[in-house]
Amino acid sequence: xxxxxxxxxxxxxxxxxxxxxxxxxxxxxxxxxxxxxxxxxxxxxxxxxxxxxxxxxxxxxxxxxxxxxxxxxxxxxxxxxxxxxxxxxxxxxxxxxxxxxxxxxxxxxxxxxxxxxxxxxxxxxxxxxxxxxxxxxxxxxxxxxxxx
Amino acid sequence: xxxxxxxxxxxxxxxxxxxxxxxxxxxxxxxxxxxxxxxxxxxxxxxxxxxxxxxxxxxxxxxxxxxxxxxxxxxxxxxxxxxxxxxxxxxxxxxxxxxxxxxxxxxxxxxxxxxxxxxxxxxxxxxxxxxxxxxxxxxxxxxxxxxx
DNA sequence: ATTGAGATTGAGACTAAGTATCTATTAGAG
DNA sequence: CTCTAATAGATACTTAGTCTCAATCTCAAT
Numbered sequence: 192x193x194x195x196x197x198x199x200x201x202x203x204x205x206x207x208x209x210x211x212x213x214x215x216x217x218x219x220x221x222x223x224x225x226x227x228x229x230x231x232x233x234x235x236x237x238x239x240x241x242x243x244x245x246x247x248x249x250x251x252x253x254x255x256x257x258x259x260x261x262x263x264x265x266x267x268x269x270x271x272x273x274x275x276x277x278x279x280x281x282x283x284x285x286x287x288x289x290x291x292x293x294x295x296x297x298x299x300x301x302x303x304x305x306x307x308x309x310x311x312x313x314x315x316x317x318x319x320x321x322x323x324x325x326x327x328x329x330x331x332x333x334x335x336x337x338x339x
Numbered sequence: 340x341x342x343x344x345x346x347x348x349x350x351x352x353x354x355x356x357x358x359x360x361x362x363x364x365x366x367x368x369x370x371x372x373x374x375x376x377x378x379x380x381x382x383x384x385x386x387x388x389x390x391x392x393x394x395x396x397x398x399x400x401x402x403x404x405x406x407x408x409x410x411x412x413x414x415x416x417x418x419x420x421x422x423x424x425x426x427x428x429x430x431x432x433x434x435x436x437x438x439x440x441x442x443x444x445x446x447x448x449x450x451x452x453x454x455x456x457x458x459x460x461x462x463x464x465x466x467x468x469x470x471x472x473x474x475x476x477x478x479x480x481x482x483x484x485x486x487x
Numbered sequence: 488a489t490t491g492a493g494a495t496t497g498a499g500a501c502t503a504a505g506t507a508t509c510t511a512t513t514a515g516a517g
Numbered sequence: 518c519t520c521t522a523a524t525a526g527a528t529a530c531t532t533a534g535t536c537t538c539a540a541t542c543t544c545a546a547t
Binding site: 322 | 480
């Protein structure tokens with residue numbers, strides 16, 4: 192019950208849904224992609240493997256995968272939503288370079304713990320959180336300084 | 340040089356832009372709104388006061404206000420972006436109730452400090468950050484429990 | 488106060504992410 | 518194998534946000 196396929200099937204069962212050929216192929220496609228991906232990358236990959244999929248099917252399957260805990264959406268830029276594979280339970284946050292678009296993942300236990308305390312204090316039951324720090328990565332910060 | 344108008348003008352000057360009637364009215368409209376607002380609320384308010392504004396003008400002015408540090412965008416839901424007035428420098432983050440849509444603002448120094456350290460460690464120059472915790476507020480968490 | 492170059496506005500066309508609808512097809516329980 | 522609800526595909530639709538361009542306005546220099 193550890194592999195993505197079983198997790199996905201279990202989730203579908205729970206909701207009385209079928210594991211269709213398309214859903215299976217979308218799931219497989221995701222794990223052939225790099226960790227972060229967007230709609231178009233997923234769509235193109237599935238299409239390349241199957242020959243034909245409807246965009247609608249991809250859009251309909253994404254929330255199922257999110258609810259299964261297999262992927263999550265990380266940020267929404269001007270051009271669509273970015274998703275990432277969730278492997279295991281290692282939650283993490285992101286440093287996002289506004290200049291070159293690269294990102295760095297990080298995890299800080301102090302931040303996680305402090306968040307839990309904040310929730311507790313407000314009687315808030317957290318289901319998800321997202322911390323994104325926007326700025327300039329090391330390389331771009333240097334270029335910027337040279338320019339200025 | 341403390342009031343929003345002066346800050347805005349200074350920013351425009353720096354970029355060689357004019358303080359037009361429309362920009363002034365948009366700025367004034369914002370400060371008549373509640374702290375959090377979206378595009379439509381702003382658009383309607385300006386229209387009510389002036390009689391006529393182009394949606395494009397509002398859309399063009401928003402980034403100017405963001406760059407001036409007078410407002411910031413807090414989260415982007417399925418229906419547009421939410422903005423908030425920035426008063427002074429008090430940065431804060433949000434607890435977002437996925438059930439009733441309410442939000443709670445909070446600030447935690449430990450989180451802020453830890454973030455700075457993370458940036459430092461990666462040679463990252465932060466310009467902005469956003470922490471949003473999604474979940475159930477006290478009231479909705481109770482209702483949920485009763486239902487389940 | 489006038490003027491002129493460049494900035495800006497308004498109106499609407501346009502783009503694109505995501506949703507909704509409808510019909511033919513498919514999954515899988517019995 | 519059969520039957521029914523679920524599903525896929527195709528495409529129309531919605532809507533946040535951007536782009537375009539002619540008409541208008543701003544303000545620094547006169």
